[in-house]
Amino acid sequence: MKITDIRFALLEVPLKTPFKTALRTVNEIKDIIVIVETDSGHIGYGEAPATAAITGDTLGSIVETIKSEMKPRLIGRDISNLNEITEIIQGSIMKNYNAKAAVEIAIYDLFAQLYGAPLYKILGGGEPTLSTDITISIDYIDKMVEDSLKAVELGFDILKVKVGKDIGLDMDRVRAIDAAVKGKALIRLDANQGWTAKGAVNALRSLEDSGIILELVEQPVRAEDLDGMKYITERVVTPVMADESSFGPREVIELIKMRAADIINIKLMKAGGISKAIKIADIAATYGVECMIGCMLESSISVSAAAHVAVAKSNIITKVDLDGPSLCQYDPVVCGVKFNNSEITISDSPGLGIKSVKNLQFLDV
Ligand code: MG
Numbered sequence: 001m002k003i004t005d006i007r008f009a010l011l012e013v014p015l016k017t018p019f020k021t022a023l024r025t026v027n028e029i030k031d032i033i034v035i036v037e038t039d040s041g042h043i044g045y046g047e048a049p050a051t052a053a054i055t056g057d058t059l060g061s062i063v064e065t066i067k068s069e070m071k072p073r074l075i076g077r078d079i080s081n082l083n084e085i086t087e088i089i090q091g092s093i094m095k096n097y098n099a100k101a102a103v104e105i106a107i108y109d110l111f112a113q114l115y116g117a118p119l120y121k122i123l124g125g126g127e128p129t130l131s132t133d134i135t136i137s138i139d140y141i142d143k144m145v146e147d148s149l150k151a152v153e154l155g156f157d158i159l160k161v162k163v164g165k166d167i168g169l170d171m172d173r174v175r176a177i178d179a180a181v182k183g184k185a186l187i188r189l190d191a192n193q194g195w196t197a198k199g200a201v202n203a204l205r206s207l208e209d210s211g212i213i214l215e216l217v218e219q220p221v222r223a224e225d226l227d228g229m230k231y232i233t234e235r236v237v238t239p240v241m242a243d244e245s246s247f248g249p250r251e252v253i254e255l256i257k258m259r260a261a262d263i264i265n266i267k268l269m270k271a272g273g274i275s276k277a278i279k280i281a282d283i284a285a286t287y288g289v290e291c292m293i294g295c296m297l298e299s300s301i302s303v304s305a306a307a308h309v310a311v312a313k314s315n316i317i318t319k320v321d322l323d324g325p326s327l328c329q330y331d332p333v334v335c336g337v338k339f340n341n342s343e344i345t346i347s348d349s350p351g352l353g354i355k356s357v358k359n360l361q362f363l364d365v
Pocket residue numbers: 190192218219243244
């Protein structure tokens with residue numbers, strides 16, 4: 001099974017409700033789909049969104065990076081040489097993690113197809129079901145309470161609540177949501193870098209004192225402020241999770257050694273693909289640090305890949321935040337992973353099991 005071509009398409013899917021964080025508002029998923037073709041007729045699919053504010057990647061940079069830096073080195077390579085191929089991808093250019101992730105996802109899809117097994121089995125196996133949380137976008141309090149109650153009605157028992165704009169108002173948000181869903185759902189808070197270290201300690205301690213138990217608080221301060229992360233982690237009972245502060249294996253080792261977070265959020269786009277995500281999970285497991293698997297605004301192609309990794313590494317990836325597909329108005333992808341609100345189930349179809357992708361707009365590059 002040799003690589004014969006790499007093609008690109010745009011996939012746009014409208015969201016059910018606007019996705020709002022402390023940093024941005026988004027109305028649709030708009031991702032680059034990477035299609036890797038082989039001489040055996042097998043096709044591998046990959047996907048990456050633009051996350052300029054987090055990784056620096058844009059839709060244009062993803063396509064250009066793959067086209068000029070990876071494609072020429074990959075054409076003709078045999079899929080059975082997985083380690084060689086991932087090294088080529090990782091060594092092709094500095095950073096550009098989303099581009100690397102998109103290509104790796106397609107390569108791993110093909111590698112598992114080569115052996116006729118679903119990807120999670122090739123990665124070591126596991127129980128092929130996961131339960132995900134859902135994001136509650138930052139908004140007026142009444143709207144956030146309403147969205148939370150709707151999510152609970154749909155069967156979600158963990159809510160990932162976006163905060164991080166005004167810490168006083170954020171605490172009012174948390175209190176109102178907690179009062180509405182107490183006993184029915186756990187709350188994860190994601191501050192998306194919006195707080196100060198001292199403000200976070202103050203606010204979290206006051207929540208703790210009033211008996212509100214958060215499952216965790218994610219990225220309370222700026223990505224590069226590891227001292228701030230450490231300051232909070234040392235002073236609150238609520239577990240602190242690093243998201244934007246943790247990219248690849250090196251940063252994760254530094255975070256863990258500094259004790260700057262209790263939990264690591266692994267995303268394929270930050271890590272630069274599946275090979276690196278596996279490394280991070282193994283490093284975290286070595287130190288006994290739990291992980292979450294997360295996603296950006298992605299559709300079922302790359303989120304499926306993340307689900308396969310989560311199943312295979314469920315010894316240490318104990319928390320799942322893969323709500324991308326359930327935020328979409330419809331799922332354009334027919335694949336081996338079923339996203340049914342909080343339930344994620346992986347079938348036995350080979351690779352990622354992608355049968356078709358609707359609405360692909362092929363790019364002539
Ligand atoms: Mg986050």
